[in-house]
Amino acid sequence: MLRFIIRRLFNIVFLLVGISLVSFLVIHLSPGSPLGGVVFNPKVSLEVKAKLTKIYGLDKPLIQQYLDWLRRIVRFDFGVSLLDGRRVIDKIKERIPLTLFINLISLFIIFLIALPLGIIGALKKGSGLDRAITVFVFVGFSFPSFWLALLLMQTLAVHWQIVPVSGLVSVDFPYYSWAGKVWDLARHLVLPIFVSTFGALAGISRYVREEMHTALSSKFIILARAKGLPQRLILLRHALRNALLPVITILGLSVPGLLGGSVIFETIFSLPGMGRLFYEGVMARDYPLIMGLLVIGAVLTLLGNLLADIGYALADPRIRYEAEEK
Amino acid sequence: MKEEILSAKNIEVLTAAKKFILKGINLQIFSGEVLSLAGESGSGKSTLALALTGLLPASLKLGGEIIWQKRRFDLAALRKDTLSSRMLHGQISYIFQEPSSFLNPTLNIAAQLTEVFIYNQKKAYPQALDLSRGLLELVGIKEAEKKLYSFPHQLSGGEAQRVMIAMALAQRPKLLIADEPTSNLDVTIEMEILSLIKNMQQRFGFAVLFITHDLSLVRYFSQRVVFLKAGRIVEESDTAHLKDTANPYVQSLLEAAEALQDYE
Missing domain, CATH: 1.10.3720.10 (MetI-like)
Incomplete structure (x- = not known):
């Protein structure tokens, strides 16, 4: 029984990596961006746009973004909300x-x-x-x-x-x-x-x-x-x-x-x-x-x-x- | 003449579509005798076994009556009268073919044996457990203590049938209805189980209604036999005079049994 549970937990880790990779790709493939209106706003200069993109880490290749996210998540660090800068874990907890x-x-x-x-x-x-x-x-x-x-x-x-x-x-x-x-x-x-x-x-x-x-x-x-x-x-x-x-x-x-x-x-x-x-x-x-x-x-x-x-x-x-x- | 313990009168079983499964069944069982009920498969043997005590599923219509130890029971009423049917089932025990599917898969053997003593005979659990262990030993189960805490799927077919016999004995029956008790077992175990039933019958003196399609077993096991064909009784005879029968159905069953024996 114990071996069965351990084997299943082991499988779960691999499944989780797979699930998270697929979800990550799907979300990023969908149109739109966290910068939202900023991207299309003519009053915002290209420089600022580039800077914002860099801050959010959106300039890196997608797979690099995923690996960064994965590196944080194994330490139970869910990151910071792009919307209001609060920690994701806090937003979920409440x-x-x-x-x-x-x-x-x-x-x-x-x-x-x-x-x-x-x-x-x-x-x-x-x-x-x-x-x-x-x-x-x-x-x-x-x-x-x-x-x-x-x-x-x-x-x-x-x-x-x-x-x-x-x-x-x-x-x-x-x-x-x-x-x-x-x-x-x-x-x-x-x-x-x-x-x-x-x-x-x-x-x-x-x-x-x-x-x-x-x-x-x-x-x-x-x-x-x-x-x-x-x-x-x-x-x-x-x-x-x-x-x-x-x-x-x-x-x-x-x-x-x-x-x-x-x-x-x-x-x-x-x-x-x-x-x-x-x-x-x-x-x-x-x-x-x-x-x-x-x-x-x-x-x-x-x-x-x-x-x-x-x-x-x-x-x-x-x-x-x-x-x-x- | 021996005393009659069960007499069935005009038993009928119909499907919901009013098709007869059994029609006009009359039979008597005398105390301490072994009566065989033989017939080809589909002739209604198992249905009759269940119908005798009202055990049929509610989807089947049941008619007729039985007289059990001078008390009259209307079978249709019996199915709704839990008190009478409990009384009846306390005295008439069953063993079935495919014992492993008749035992509850989620309860261990101890639970399924002791409940008879506890709920029907008002015994305390420790005593019920002792009695159960004793019964398992009586029916020839090795390592009875260990088997008490086994679950049905852990038993072999022969062991499961012995457990079923132990359960039947626990009720101290006056009549044991054995519905093809060995048809799923291999031949060596078949003989062990049959001689076990025979020993127990001689020791405790209950009557047996032995249901089978195998005529060689009929002769080995019983004094009297009733033949069922397509839901009706077609012949009743002493097993000793079986060979002299004029009934073509019985003759064909006999020939089939002999052909099989020659083949073996």
Whole structure:
């Protein structure tokens, strides 16, 4: 098992170099420049333009720029934003808590609701209840999130004024008591979290429903019933346990999503999250910032995959022993 | 005349499309006897085995009734009546072909054996574990202590079938339904498993419903045999008088078995 993990980590390093090289090239190949308007501004002299290009290191060959970036990144130096001169790592750090917080809560709620929905759907497959659940989750799946967000803002925030329209906190947030601050934050996050949760229910609940149905119709359930075991034990210990194995993989694969914000979503609710940071970075051709975000995303994706594999191996004895024997 | 323990009356199984898989099945099993259920593949043997205790998947329609130890069970109702079916399954045990796919792949042998003692017989875990170990030794598993903590995929086909027999014995059955218990095993192990079942049957005195397509096994194993063809019982006979049959279906099965023996 340990050797397997070490080998995988070794692979990840090579993959990361590949991913970063490709992303670096793609970003630089796309038209535009961090100098933006300066390049086409007739009032700026050629001398200044050349100087600026040199400052940003854009005069060097592309491969040299990449190697410079790589040399810094192995020391965890993400460089400085071309836009405002602040360290990239600081810009990312201040955006992480909100995105992580929203995504963790969403993921938790998604599983809290989707798991039981999937299990009920499998147990009562084909029944009216099963069909009602199917319609419910697919309605959520089919609504475009920006449309649903705007609709909810229109009714709940503008018309009925139950929740605030957008933003993270109210203007007078600093003057609230501790409990008042939590309440204010919660009120602001209700809509964003609802919108991000509702759309994701379909995927997980359908997945659990299928897996649970497969488990329930497998042969070991016949044996469990032939053994005269209590119904609860058959469902939980024999069926659900096997049905949830593949869900571990989904959990692992959702790790990178935890830090990846959504542009549309954060723009509509004016939330200062990772999605908007990335969008702003791309628009300004802020190469160090884009690369920093991409590398973090790539690392999380690869680690998430590894975690999914490890989790699956720990939970499924068939794979656990195979890994140990290797 | 021996006492009748199970009597099946007019069992029918239909697919969702109203196609008969089994029709008008009547059979009796007497206490302590071995009754064989023979027939070509696809004749409905395994379906009948499962239907007897209502174990069929919900997609199949089930009709008829059984009388188990003088108690009447309507099979269609039995599938929804978890209490009665638990009671019934506490007394009727199964062993299946392909034991490795009937054992739960994610639970070790100890977990799958002890749960019978713990949940059906209300024993404490340490005692259940001792009983399980004892059973594994009884069915001839070597290194029983180690095998307790093995998972199904780590067992050989023969070992998995022995574990399955141990599980069946754990319930102290009055009837053991053995559905082609050796069809996936090679010949040497086949004989070991069959003589194990026979030993256990003589030792504990339960009845056996032995399902097979192999007529040489029928003669070796049982006193009475019922032949199934296309979902109906076509012949019932003592194994001793099997050769005198006038039934062409049985004759063809006999000839097939003999041809196979000559070939071997």
